[in-house]
Every structure is written in structure tokens, then in C-alpha cells.
Amino acid sequence: xxxxxxxxxxxxxxxxxxxxxxxxxxxxxxxxxxxxxxxxxxxxxxxxxxxxxxxxxxxxxxxxxxxxxxxxxxxxxxxxxxxxxxxxxxxxxxxxxxxxxxxxxxxxxxxxxxxxxxxxxxxxxxxxxxxxxxxxxxxxxxxxxxxxxxxxxxxxxxxxxxxxxxxxxxxxxxxxx
Ligand SMILES: [Zn+2]
Numbered sequence: 475x476x477x478x479x480x481x482x483x484x485x486x487x488x489x490x491x492x493x494x495x496x497x498x499x500x501x502x503x504x505x506x507x508x509x510x511x512x513x514x515x516x517x518x519x520x521x522x523x524x525x526x527x528x529x530x531x532x533x534x535x536x537x538x539x540x541x542x543x544x545x546x547x548x549x550x551x552x553x554x555x556x557x558x559x560x561x562x563x564x565x566x567x568x569x570x571x572x573x574x575x576x577x578x579x580x581x582x583x584x585x586x587x588x589x590x591x592x593x594x595x596x597x598x599x600x601x602x603x604x605x606x607x608x609x610x611x612x613x614x615x616x617x618x619x620x621x622x623x624x625x626x627x628x629x630x631x632x633x634x635x636x637x638x639x640x641x642x643x644x645x646x647x648x649x650x651x
Contacts, residue, residue, distance in 0.1 A: 527589055529567040529649045530615060532597060533622060533633050534558060541645040552643035553596065553636030560601060560631040562622040566613040567595045567635070567650075575609045577602070581634070582626025585619050595646075598634035599625050 535558030544551050566587055573594075574586035583600035585607065601623025607613060624631045637646040 527568050527593055528615070528651050529595070529637060529646070530565070531650050532556075532567045532595075532619075532635055533562055533564045535562060535622075535633070537647075538632065541643075541647065550643065553598075553634050554646050555632045555634050556622075557630070557632040558622055560621075560623060562631075562633075563618055564597060564600065564620045564622055564633050566615055566617045566619050567637075568593075569615045570595075570613060572607050572609055572611045572613060572619070575605060575607055575611075578626065580627050582623065582628060583620065584626075587613060587619075592640050594638040596634075596636040596638070598636075599623055599628045599632060601625065601631075 533556055535556040537554050538557045539551055539555035541551060541554055543549075568587075568589050570587040570589035570593075572585060573588045574584060577583050581598040583598075583602055583605060585597045585600065585605075587595050587597075589595065597620060599622070600620035602625055605620055607617075607619045613619060622631050622633050628634075635646055636643055637649050638644070
């Protein structure tokens with residue numbers, strides 16, 4: 475076993491030596507402001523810091539289906555549907571990391587962006603051509619991430635856009651600026 479010995483006398487002596495050197499070498503003016511100025515306390519990141527994320531509308535178009543239970547469906551519509559022309563640009567609603575960029579039969583070409591540990595956004599039914607981002611990529615707010623399409627279970631070109639807070643789908647409209 476290796477014993478790590480702290481020798482107080484040696485340590486203190488070393489410190490003293492250092493102080494002496496500083497006093498000898500530093501010009502008087504350099505000592506003034508830096509030592510007097512109060513250090514601001516570090517603000518610890520609060521778990522709700524994510525509430526300050528600004529989510530922007532990820533594309534242009536008409537919101538045809540709102541978030542919530544629709545009269546003709548028994549399942550929750552977990553986002554909003556925004557309708558526009560096939561190929562309309564779709565942008566990241568906020569900065570983050572692309573954690574999913576893949577096809578599935580229901581949602582078509584889908585992208586999920588993780589903004590931090592609390593917040594994610596999902597984008598579904600992208601046109602299959604020219605997917606501009608890949609899994610693992612970092613994106614900034616407003617970066618192009620895809621083009622509106624109708625892949626998966628979709629009756630026409632639209633973007634399905636969802637916002638998740640701590641894994642729960644919430645109404646994106648309540649978060650959009
Ligand atoms: Zn939808």
C-alpha cells in the first residue's frame with residue numbers, strides 16, 4: 475500500500491515561500507483591485523433551468539390538428555400537425571443534440587432532438603430525400619433538419635411536431651414563442 479503523507483510543515487513552508495516571491499515581484503498596483511473585489515457566488519444550475527429554453531415554430535404552415543384527444547380518435551395526438559407543401563423546410567425548434575434520425579412505419583422519417591436532460595422535441599413524416607442531419611449531430615436553434623413530407627402514416631405532407639418535458643408530451647403551442 476502506498477501511503478500518501480501530508481507534511482504540514484513542508485507544505486506551509488512552500489506556501490510562505492510563494493507568498494514571499496509574490497510580494498517581492500508583484501508591483502503594488504497589481505495587488506489592489508483583484509484582492510478587494512468580491513467574488514460572485516456561483517449560481518448552481520436549477521433543474522427547471524430548462525423552462526428558459528425558447529422553442530420556435532419549426533416550420534411555416536397551418537396548424538390543422540392541435541395537441542390533445544381528437545373527437546374521432548381515442549389516442550392522444552401528442553403534438554401538433556403543421557401543413558404546408560411537400561419539401562417545406564423544417565428547422566430545429568431549439569439547440570440540442572440529434573438523438574434519433576430514422577424511419578419507422580408509423581412516424582415515417584423522424585428526428586428527435588434532446589435539448590437537455592428535461593426537454594426533447596420530435597419531428598415526424600419528413601420527406602425521405604435529403605435528410606440534412608444525422609444521429610449524434612449538434613444543432614443550433616433554426617438549423618435546417620429536414621423537409622416536410624408524408625412518410626409513415628400520413629394522409630398528406632405535414633410536420634408532426636411534439637415537445638416532451640421529462641418524458642411527457644405537452645402541448646407545443648404552450649411553449650412556442
Ligand atoms: Zn400528428
